[in-house]
Amino acid sequence: MVRLQGKIAIITGGAGGIGQAAARQFAAEGARVVLVDREEAALQSIVGSIGEDKASYVVADVTQPEQAQGYVKAAVERWGGVDILLANAGIEGAVSPITDYAIDTFDQVLAVNVRGVWLGLKYVIPAMRERGSGSIVITSSTAGIGGTAGMSAYVTSKHAVIGMMRTAALECAPLGIRVNTVNPAPIETRMMRSLEEMRVAAEDSSEATIERTKLAFEARIPLQRYGDPEEVAKLMLFLASDDSSFCTGGVYMVDGGRSAGNT
């Protein structure tokens, strides 16, 4: 028995590491997926490899209201409705102390990671309400439950979506729509490569290398490694599916034990 038979899922950040892993698993479990991202070439190739009978894409900037409305409309027109939103598009911003952090970068991170998620909820909830059910999964982070020096905008944004999720879960429960966050520790995607490079640059020391920086990140994870995008996607699949029918308003860690200690 496949777990998302007949379901229609919108996945933002669908061209990225975690988004595309989720798209492949959701499609393999019977869903029709609509991938949303700014990167058209990547979207085209991922949709091609999943198959156009199961997947479509919309090029959109999640921070723009009319484009957020547009991807919901496109999903309804192409596949007939929306059952699942994986609000996953995100950017890391800079690695810099607050005193030096560029104001534009702060605004940009909040725009994508918070406003972009909120706009997704704003336009998808009416479409789900029409169907009388739905599951919304928001990608937060271990940075959503604890601080990290140098990452004020990202940490702020990932905490913010937990508050947003809790509010949405309360508003949506009477509509039959569940809302949860998935909170990964470092995962093997472009985003961690970028963060490792920025950390090395911020250290300004010949001792700092990408390899050492990665080892330092891994040392803080009890399982001593980064996660794979597929390991995150499996939790997203659970929360998207009816297997999690009693789960709403929850913060779900997928972090190799990172949040169990206080290091």
Ligand SMILES: NC(=O)c1ccc[n+]([C@@H]2O[C@H](COP(=O)([O-])OP(=O)(O)OC[C@H]3O[C@@H](n4cnc5c(N)ncnc54)[C@H](O)[C@@H]3O)[C@@H](O)[C@H]2O)c1
């Ligand atoms: N990789 C990690 O270690 C990690 C850990 C915890 C949480 N996360 C979160 O997981 C999510 C996915 O990240 P990833 O690791 O797959 O990184 P990624 O960079 O591979 O994917 C992010 C995707 O979001 C897209 N995107 C960015 N801004 C957008 C916008 N304005 N409109 C539309 N699309 C936009 C990018 O084009 C990219 O394809 C993000 O929300 C990220 O914060 C990642």
